[in-house]
Amino acid sequence: MSKKVALITGITGQDGAYLARLLLDKGYEVHGVKRRSSSFNTERVDDLYKDPHEHSTSFFLHYGDLTDSTNLIRLVQETQPTEIYNLAAQSHVAVSFETPEYTANADATGALRILEAIRILGLSDSVRFYQASTSELYGRVLETPQSEKTPFYPRSPYAAAKLYAYWITVNYREAYGIHASNGILFNHEGPTRGETFVTRKITRAVAAIEKGLQETLFLGNLDAKRDWGHARDYVEGMWRIVQHDTPDDWVLATGETHSVREFVELAFSHVGRSIEWAGEGVDEIGRDAKTGQVLVRIDPRYFRPTEVDLLLGDPSKARKELGWRHTTSFPDLVSEMVKNDLQLVEQERWRNDRSA
Numbered sequence: 001m002s003k004k005v006a007l008i009t010g011i012t013g014q015d016g017a018y019l020a021r022l023l024l025d026k027g028y029e030v031h032g033v034k035r036r037s038s039s040f041n042t043e044r045v046d047d048l049y050k051d052p053h054e055h056s057t058s059f060f061l062h063y064g065d066l067t068d069s070t071n072l073i074r075l076v077q078e079t080q081p082t083e084i085y086n087l088a089a090q091s092h093v094a095v096s097f098e099t100p101e102y103t104a105n106a107d108a109t110g111a112l113r114i115l116e117a118i119r120i121l122g123l124s125d126s127v128r129f130y131q132a133s134t135s136e137l138y139g140r141v142l143e144t145p146q147s148e149k150t151p152f153y154p155r156s157p158y159a160a161a162k163l164y165a166y167w168i169t170v171n172y173r174e175a176y177g178i179h180a181s182n183g184i185l186f187n188h189e190g191p192t193r194g195e196t197f198v199t200r201k202i203t204r205a206v207a208a209i210e211k212g213l214q215e216t217l218f219l220g221n222l223d224a225k226r227d228w229g230h231a232r233d234y235v236e237g238m239w240r241i242v243q244h245d246t247p248d249d250w251v252l253a254t255g256e257t258h259s260v261r262e263f264v265e266l267a268f269s270h271v272g273r274s275i276e277w278a279g280e281g282v283d284e285i286g287r288d289a290k291t292g293q294v295l296v297r298i299d300p301r302y303f304r305p306t307e308v309d310l311l312l313g314d315p316s317k318a319r320k321e322l323g324w325r326h327t328t329s330f331p332d333l334v335s336e337m338v339k340n341d342l343q344l345v346e347q348e349r350w351r352n353d354r355s356a
């Protein structure tokens with residue numbers, strides 16, 4: 001059998017790095033698309049990269065951008081992938097309210113540009129395409145748990161852009177017979193999660209507060225509920241989606257939901273602190289039950305103009321058709337993230353002490 005070749009956009013992000021590892025372990029040749037940036041942005045994949053002049057390697061990085069169609073056409077032509085995973089996106093929901101037009105360009109039209117590249121290059125029969133769709137498509141809660149049959153009601157420029165990407169993927173599948181699938185993934189996290197998403201923001205703050213480097217954690221809506229899983233499990237699901245004989249759309253979720261408040265409580269419990277909540281609305285605070293230290297305060301800047309209150313996925317179709325299920329529980333996820341951030345803070349402190 002000829003070698004499988006994957007092209008991954010968003011290689012420098014949380015999921016791109018996990019997926020690259022998984023595919024390299026399976027013997028793929030992996031090509032990742034990274035954006036040019038003024039400072040290094042390849043931290044998550046640096047250990048995979050070997051100088052191609054010195055070693056034989058199966059991992060390659062290319063400059064590219066989802067807003068540049070000529071670049072995408074050239075990359076698809078040069079790398080001749082058998083599978084394309086479109087993971088690149090302006091993926092922060094709150095930021096999408098600040099940069100709605102850019103978010104549409106990268107997240108909506110970006111998916112179209114790749115699909116068009118496949119079509120223009122005559123690869124409709126030979127390339128499989130994966131689109132990183134999202135539980136944010138459900139937006140306003142119309143029913144729970146949310147499945148492939150639940151209607152969409154996007155509540156942010158990010159979700160509206162991803163709605164276009166979802167449907168253009170379905171359309172290119174139906175119109176041109178491309179093996180193009182959507183993974184409707186609920187939130188998935190891990191120790192390398194971006195630092196401004198709420199889970200990582202919390203675990204980093206727990207570590208910094210514990211080591212005396214930060215006083216208080218400022219958050220927005222504590223009552224939003226999410227179905228949180230581990231990114232490692234979810235990239236395995238992406239791969240299974242692409243291997244399925246027929247292209248389709250699948251929900252990947254844990255089937256459990258927890259509030260931001262519960263995440264905060266569990267994360268602080270790992271450093272032996274329990275939280276007592278007092279006050280209401282923007283005046284609510286969370287105190288250390290033993291010492292009285294204010295650990296959590298509300299900053300209304302983190303509220304969103306429209307919020308997604310409750311996400312809870314029904315992964316039964318993926319379980320039945322793909323044999324996929326999550327393996328990391330919510331408590332284990334939180335524990336892994338807190339432990340990792342405690343270690344990182346310790347390393348940073350050690351480095352700072354040595355250079356002082």
Ligand code: NDP
Nearest residue numbers: 010012013014015065066087088089091106132134187188
């Ligand atoms: P990240 O934000 O960690 O990574 C996003 C990646 O996209 C980064 O590599 C980023 O590059 C790249 N990127 C952003 N804009 C562009 C652009 N214009 N051109 C090329 N690359 C670009 O996201 P995740 O890894 O968490 O998520 C992966 C995908 O899955 C995203 O599409 C996200 O919307 C979607 N998703 C994520 C979920 C989650 O819970 N994690 C759930 C459901 C869907 P750079 O490093 O230069 O910024």
Ligand code: GDR
Nearest residue numbers: 091093134135136186187196197198199219220221224302
């Ligand atoms: P989300 O993730 O919007 O679900 O999108 P995020 O972690 O940003 O927010 C989750 C919930 O926490 C609330 N929240 C805060 N969020 C952030 N970022 N910062 C805060 O201080 C804060 N306080 C409370 C939010 O209001 C929200 O309700 C993620 C991204 O990975 C998307 O790309 C992906 O599509 C979805 O998950 C599924």
